[in-house]
Amino acid sequence: MNKDLSDRLRRHGLHVTAQRLAVLRAVSEHPHITADAVLDLAQAELGAISRQAIYDALNTLADKNLIRRIQPMGSPTRYEARVGDNHHHLICRICGRVEDVDCAVGAAPCLMPSDAMGYEIDEAEVIYWGRCPACQAQADMHNQT
Amino acid sequence: MNKDLSDRLRRHGLHVTAQRLAVLRAVSEHPHITADAVLDLAQAELGAISRQAIYDALNTLADKNLIRRIQPMGSPTRYEARVGDNHHHLICRICGRVEDVDCAVGAAPCLMPSDAMGYEIDEAEVIYWGRCPACQAQADMHNQT
DNA sequence: ATCAAAATATTGACAAAGTCCAGAATATCT
DNA sequence: AGATATTCTGGACTTTGTCAATATTTTGAT
Structure with a gap:
């Protein structure tokens, strides 16, 4: 199962790290998730991860079109893995x-x-x-x- | 010219204040303006007005549909008076x-x-x-x- | 397996946008 | 004019997100 996520990262020219896998999994399994909720999930999975790593990963993944940003009014930015x-x-x-x-x-x-x-x-x-x-x-x- | 703006406020059941007039005028005359720019314009017009009054006025006007909010990604909330x-x-x-x-x-x-x-x-x-x-x-x- | 170079993560400070609160001031309605 | 509801002020605070320096990890070539 991690194989799939790792491949997706590699195919887009990104290094595979535990942090990115956790972030990508969180977004894949929870459509329309907020950065904050991703942090919670990733911390639960990894024990520890910095807030900055979450934002770095989310931004990188969004740049590479692995995930997509949605920004509804009155709500923080949300992310979804359903792209394309x-x-x-x-x-x-x-x-x-x-x-x-x-x-x-x-x-x-x-x-x-x-x-x-x-x-x-x-x-x-x-x-x-x-x-x-x-x-x-x-x-x-x-x-x- | 203030008559028009005052009427618009009154018609929506709002008290007419110099602050609200300044905010409404700023938004009317500058489509897609940010709260910050409204603050600058209102301060120039009135001499002094608090940031809080700007947000109160913008939120009240938006609630009453006198103005409309737009929130593009990567930019603070913008306001426009073209509604309806x-x-x-x-x-x-x-x-x-x-x-x-x-x-x-x-x-x-x-x-x-x-x-x-x-x-x-x-x-x-x-x-x-x-x-x-x-x-x-x-x-x-x-x-x- | 090992090592160097490049990419990534950590930590902590910082910034922007906006809200909350309590008291003072102001407008509206009668 | 006076009572009452509403609004304004100023400052502290929250949320969301970024910056910068340093440390660590990943990758690809030995």
């Missing part, structure tokens, strides 16, 4: 839950603006904002609707 | 410039996911990522393409 399929996100305004939503088109950029203003566009990121079922139910209880 | 037309944004990955792009559909949500997973969706936010003309030119110079 240009899917989108559905986020609850109340509790911040994030869901994956498949892109109808598949390849990036799946959408183009009416006027690109000379920009060279490589990605159209779509975030659907709303209320998740749980938060809807809770709001309804308060309203006694 | 559900337009989108075009952001340069290199220099962070932000442009407005009209939404082809017009009304929010202009787009719906293939599967809403029980969410009640009220907005589809689209961010186009790319390179602005200036950054393209600079990259080309380095490559001598």
